Amino acid sequence: xxxxxxxxxERDVVEAVANPQLTATTQDVAGSMPGVEMDQSFxxxxxxxxxxxxxxxxxxxxxxxxxxxxxxxxxxxxxxGEIHDYDAASRLSMLALSRPEIVGISAxxxxxxxxxxxxxxxxxxxxxxxxxxxELGADDLDGNGVAVAITDTGINTQxxxxxxxxxxxxxxxxxxNPPGVPGRPGQFPVDHGTMCAFDALLAAPKxxxxxxxxxxxxxxxxxxxxxxxxxAVAAYAHLWSVLETMPDDKRxxxxxxxxxxxxxxxxxxxSHPGNYSDNPGHPFNLMVTALESAGADVLFAAGxxxxxxxxxxxxxxxxxxxxxxxxxxxxxxxxxxxxGHRVGYSSQGPGRLDAxxxxxxxxxxxxxxxxxxxxxxxxxxxxxxxxxxxxxxxIRTQWSTxxxxxxxxxxxxxxxxxxxxxxxFDFDYGFGIINVPSIMDALRRxxxxxHGTRR
Amino acid sequence: xxxxxxxxxxTVTLPSGATxxxxxxxxxxxxxxxxTDYGLVDLHNGTYALLVTEAVAERVHGMPGAQxxxxxxxxxxxxxxxxxxxxx
Numbered sequence: 001x002x003x004x005x006x007x008x009x010e011r012d013v014v015e016a017v018a019n020p021q022l023t024a025t026t027q028d029v030a031g032s033m034p035g036v037e038m039d040q041s042f043x044x045x046x047x048x049x050x051x052x053x054x055x056x057x058x059x060x061x062x063x064x065x066x067x068x069x070x071x072x073x074x075x076x077x078x079x080x081g082e083i084h085d086y087d088a089a090s091r092l093s094m095l096a097l098s099r100p101e102i103v104g105i106s107a108x109x110x111x112x113x114x115x116x117x118x119x120x121x122x123x124x125x126x127x128x129x130x131x132x133x134x135e136l137g138a139d140d141l142d143g144n145g146v147a148v149a150i151t152d153t154g155i156n157t158q159x160x161x162x163x164x165x166x167x168x169x170x171x172x173x174x175x176x177n178p179p180g181v182p183g184r185p186g187q188f189p190v191d192h193g194t195m196c197a198f199d200a201l202l203a204a205p206k207x208x209x210x211x212x213x214x215x216x217x218x219x220x221x222x223x224x225x226x227x228x229x230x231x232a233v234a235a236y237a238h239l240w241s242v243l244e245t246m247p248d249d250k251r252x253x254x255x256x257x258x259x260x261x262x263x264x265x266x267x268x269x270x271s272h273p274g275n276y277s278d279n280p281g282h283p284f285n286l287m288v289t290a291l292e293s294a295g296a297d298v299l300f301a302a303g304x305x306x307x308x309x310x311x312x313x314x315x316x317x318x319x320x321x322x323x324x325x326x327x328x329x330x331x332x333x334x335x336x337x338x339x340g341h342r343v344g345y346s347s348q349g350p351g352r353l354d355a356x357x358x359x360x361x362x363x364x365x366x367x368x369x370x371x372x373x374x375x376x377x378x379x380x381x382x383x384x385x386x387x388x389x390x391x392x393x394x395i396r397t398q399w400s401t402x403x404x405x406x407x408x409x410x411x412x413x414x415x416x417x418x419x420x421x422x423x424x425f426d427f428d429y430g431f432g433i434i435n436v437p438s439i440m441d442a443l444r445r446x447x448x449x450x451h452g453t454r455r
Numbered sequence: 456x457x458x459x460x461x462x463x464x465x466t467v468t469l470p471s472g473a474t475x476x477x478x479x480x481x482x483x484x485x486x487x488x489x490x491t492d493y494g495l496v497d498l499h500n501g502t503y504a505l506l507v508t509e510a511v512a513e514r515v516h517g518m519p520g521a522q523x524x525x526x527x528x529x530x531x532x533x534x535x536x537x538x539x540x541x542x543x
Contacts, residue, residue, distance in 0.1 A: 286498055
């Protein structure tokens with residue numbers, strides 16, 4: 001997190017900061033501080049001391065007549081820097097203890113124009129997203145021969161063909177419906193799942209889609225588009241079987257999940273052994289582990305409960321990235337618009353199963369599939385997740401899981417991400433925005449150095 | 456009182472290739488107490504998942520080789536995000 005550090009250095013340093021004719025740098029004021037990356041480009045600012053205007057006034061009250069003293073013995077100096085998000089509260093305490101001249105530490109939030117929020121119009125188009133990923137196609141990384149499972153509300157192939165303008169393959173034999181769900185793969189009404197499929201195909205236009213309409217379960221649920229987690233358990237068991245039939249040297253299954261739980265009311269309490277949100281031992285969380293161990297790349301949307309403008313359905317009071325959406329063996333995907341700004345509804349970490357979530361961000365809120373109408377953007381971390389899944393599928397075109405394991409690929413995506421927000425990992429952007437040119441550089445280096453061979 | 460539908464998620468330890476009948480025998484329950492459409496789901500770690508009535512889930516709790524009940528929460532798509540009333 002970015003921090004402002006208010007200090008009371010030596011009198012001559014205060015004078016140098018306060019006097020516009022003199023120059024004092026952050027280094028002069030603060031030197032180096034343990035655990036803080038000081039912003040040396042920031043010119044230290046002198047802060048006057050508020051004092052009661054009248055004798056005998058309350059020295060701690062701001063609700064009275066005040067005068068402000070910039071005299072060297074009264075004024076303080078402010079510098080700025082960054083500390084790691086991890087265990088920030090302890091770090092702040094230790095920092096204050098380590099340097100007695102520190103008189104205050106406060107947050108230095110990013111000031112920007114209003115973030116993209118629910119109901120806002122699209123920011124950019126799917127062509128913009130494709131342009132970010134153009135280097136994949138130039139190297140024939142197009143998803144050919146890679147299976148991408150869309151676990152959602154079902155896919156409408158004809159709509160995808162109409163919108164994308166190229167053939168789309170849905171593998172009916174490897175697709176799967178929850179018990180009692182009618183409908184054929186690729187022939188479901190245009191809805192959320194079709195949007196997800198469209199977005200996955202932006203980076204991997206030749207990927208083979210596996211249609212898993214888990215959210216169309218006929219099991220109880222107050223809305224048409226909702227299922228129960230047990231349906232996802234069964235879906236993952238099916239996908240595990242799909243993966244097991246693939247030869248080792250061709251193994252490539254990307255699983256895109258743009259769904260989750262909005263409310264703790266549907267879960268057992270965290271102290272209950274059957275809890276889902278906080279419990280890696282829940283059967284679904286175990287299935288995520290099993291599928292990833294077998295070689296699948298599993299991606300989950302981080303969720304739409306960002307602090308700036310959360311989805312109306314969000315009910316978790318804090319830490320809204322829950323359950324498998326925060327699974328350590330899955331990539332948790334936050335959302336940015338095509339300008340590279342985090343959308344205000346993209347859920348922030350820490351996650352519940354793994355604190356360091358989201359992992360990375362991908363693009364959302366652009367004009368794309370028109371699944372929800374001509375003017376409605378592909379939005380939510382729902383869109384960001386399959387956008388990232390498409391990039392993973394494109395990589396898998398030539399890098400099967402036996403040469404680049406899912407964990408290695410996750411690390412690659414994290415390491416190459418375009419860092420935003422605070423330096424390094426932070427709870428807004430994770431490691432940053434998915435960055436295809438850097439991914440390509442890393443893969444080429446890996447290939448050149450003989451770390452794995454292509455499919 | 457609403458009928459006790461089989462929506463409680465439990466797991467049971469069974470040998471590889473086990474069937475729903477094997478699970479019913481192990482748990483000592485009849486088919487009417489389980490969701491037979493859901494069936495027996497192999498979790499690929501030596502355990503299998505099935506949906507049972509709440510009454511059975513309570514009875515299963517603590518039984519050797521059986522675990523649960525586990526939460527079976529509603530899941531929903533993460534989009535399009537819905538604005539809060541005061542943000543419209």
